[in-house]
Amino acid sequence: MARVKLCGITTASDRDAAVAAGADALGFISEVSVDTHRELLPEDAAALVASTPPFVTTTLVTMPDSPAAGADLVARVRPDVVQVHGLSPADIETLAAAVDARVVAAVGADEPDVVAYADGADALLVDTPATDGGGGTGETHDWARTRSVVEDLDTPVVLAGGLTPANVGEAVASVDPYAVDVASGVEGPDGRKDDAAMRAFVAGARGAV
Numbered sequence: 001m002a003r004v005k006l007c008g009i010t011t012a013s014d015r016d017a018a019v020a021a022g023a024d025a026l027g028f029i030s031e032v033s034v035d036t037h038r039e040l041l042p043e044d045a046a047a048l049v050a051s052t053p054p055f056v057t058t059t060l061v062t063m064p065d066s067p068a069a070g071a072d073l074v075a076r077v078r079p080d081v082v083q084v085h086g087l088s089p090a091d092i093e094t095l096a097a098a099v100d101a102r103v104v105a106a107v108g109a110d111e112p113d114v115v116a117y118a119d120g121a122d123a124l125l126v127d128t129p130a131t132d133g134g135g136g137t138g139e140t141h142d143w144a145r146t147r148s149v150v151e152d153l154d155t156p157v158v159l160a161g162g163l164t165p166a167n168v169g170e171a172v173a174s175v176d177p178y179a180v181d182v183a184s185g186v187e188g189p190d191g192r193k194d195d196a197a198m199r200a201f202v203a204g205a206r207g208a209v
Helices: 012-021 042-050 067-077 089-098 114-120 143-152 168-175 195-207
Strands: 003-007 025-030 057-062 081-084 102-108 123-127 157-159 179-182
Touching: 003 057, 003 195, 012 025, 012 195, 025 042, 025 067, 042 057, 042 067, 057 067, 067 081, 067 089, 081 089, 089 102, 089 114, 102 114, 114 123, 123 143, 123 179, 143 157, 143 168, 157 168, 168 179, 168 195
Parallel strands: 003 025, 003 179, 025 057, 057 081, 081 102, 102 123, 123 157, 157 179
Antiparallel strands: none
């Protein structure tokens, strides 16, 4: 059964609703080089991480300029996991050696160096990135290609990109990922997390055959 990460949590109320929905992991975005309403100041991310209930995995999502910058932010936020966008495979290895948190390398669905990333990371997140390198585009990609990545690698694969309560069951059945990740797919028109959508997403992911 696929685990579920609800990403882009920005408030304590949304965090609590995500936990109540049954999320296995929560994503808190900080220090990214893209414009997103989901970004938090490091101190705000740290406060939400610190008050997340036990047995729910906290994930810092960031785009550091270097492994050192990433390690510094991890030390300030203190998440269980750091999900990194924009670093090279070598930088991922350097970061993993410098932090206590598990490291998830975010890669595009057409990333040619996927094996190199897998060698240095604890998990891969396969997303549909924007031209600026950020995720959260709300667009799907070729799930058959990601299924091949899952089959070819021992490293856990997290599926992201355009997932919603309506398609997550099909996505899990098609790709068989370790986990699924959603941000925009469980948000309302105002950009805030929608409680009912989060519950439906978790149920859809876990109901997939």
